[in-house]
Amino acid sequence: QVQLVESGxxxxxxxxxxxxxxxxxxxxxxDYYMTxxxxxxxxxxxxxxxxxxxxxxxxxxxxxxxxxTISRDNAKNSLYLQMDSLKAEDSAVYYxxxxxxxxxxxxxxxxxxxxVTVS
Amino acid sequence: xxxxxxxxxxxxSPGGTVTLTCASSxxxxxxxxxxxxxxxxxxxxxxxxIYSTIRKHAWTPARFSGSLLGDKAALTxxxxxxxxxxxxxxxxxxxxxxxxxxxxxxxxL
Numbered sequence: 299q300v301q302l303v304e305s306g307x308x309x310x311x312x313x314x315x316x317x318x319x320x321x322x323x324x325x326x327x328x329d330y331y332m333t334x335x336x337x338x339x340x341x342x343x344x345x346x347x348x349x350x351x352x353x354x355x356x357x358x359x360x361x362x363x364x365x366x367t368i369s370r371d372n373a374k375n376s377l378y379l380q381m382d383s384l385k386a387e388d389s390a391v392y393y394x395x396x397x398x399x400x401x402x403x404x405x406x407x408x409x410x411x412x413x414v415t416v417s
Numbered sequence: 418x419x420x421x422x423x424x425x426x427x428x429x430s431p432g433g434t435v436t437l438t439c440a441s442s443x444x445x446x447x448x449x450x451x452x453x454x455x456x457x458x459x460x461x462x463x464x465x466x467i468y469s470t471i472r473k474h475a476w477t478p479a480r481f482s483g484s485l486l487g488d489k490a491a492l493t494x495x496x497x498x499x500x501x502x503x504x505x506x507x508x509x510x511x512x513x514x515x516x517x518x519x520x521x522x523x524x525x526l
Contacts, residue, residue, distance in 0.1 A: 335463075335517075342517060343506050343520070344517060398468055401469065403453075403469070403515070404465070406465045407465070409462065410462050
């Protein structure tokens with residue numbers, strides 16, 4: 299079955315960096331857009347970034363543009379999020395989500411998330 | 418920056434019908450915003466329900482339906498079940514990026 303497993307979260311200090319990973323299985327990873335979303339404690343969902351299946355199309359939310367970098371390795375069925383210059387307000391659960399068949403605008407399957415704490 | 422607005426909370430009786438809405442600060446929500454809806458229960462990852470305004474995923478129960486209602490996207494639950502108590506989020510795409518609404522807490526009482 300389709301599965302996404304995030305990893306790489308942890309406790310870091312303000313200004314430090316962290317790289318999150320999302321391991322995909324159960325589908326042809328290279329065929330789908332992939333998205334990162336986060337949720338701060340007790341708050342709503344925040345869309346962060348997405349990348350096209352081949353990696354040539356990338357967009358970021360204004361809140362992370364210039365600090366976060368999305369990337370993927372289709373040979374390893376993996377999605378990444380490089381997070382630099384971290385701030386306390388970046389503390390959240392970070393989810394990756396799989397895109398839809400033949401459509402860029404949406405997600406279907408989500409991972410369980412990885413927790414990032416900046417303090 | 419787009420602001421997407423949802424009702425903070427709604428209450429519905431079991432077996433009843435409720436409609437959640439999703440408005441955009443940029444104007445009327447159209448199919449071109451590709452509205453998506455997600456359900457999230459406490460301690461769980463979100464689950465996709467609706468995409469492209471009206472389309473259901475394979476696992477979406479038949480009692481959930483998406484639509485455009487006036488100048489908003491809408492999610493209607495018909496024949497609400499106790500297990501539908503959850504937070505519901507809409508997602509709109511605009512200008513190549515996307516924005517979630519603040520979420521609606523649906524209380525089944």
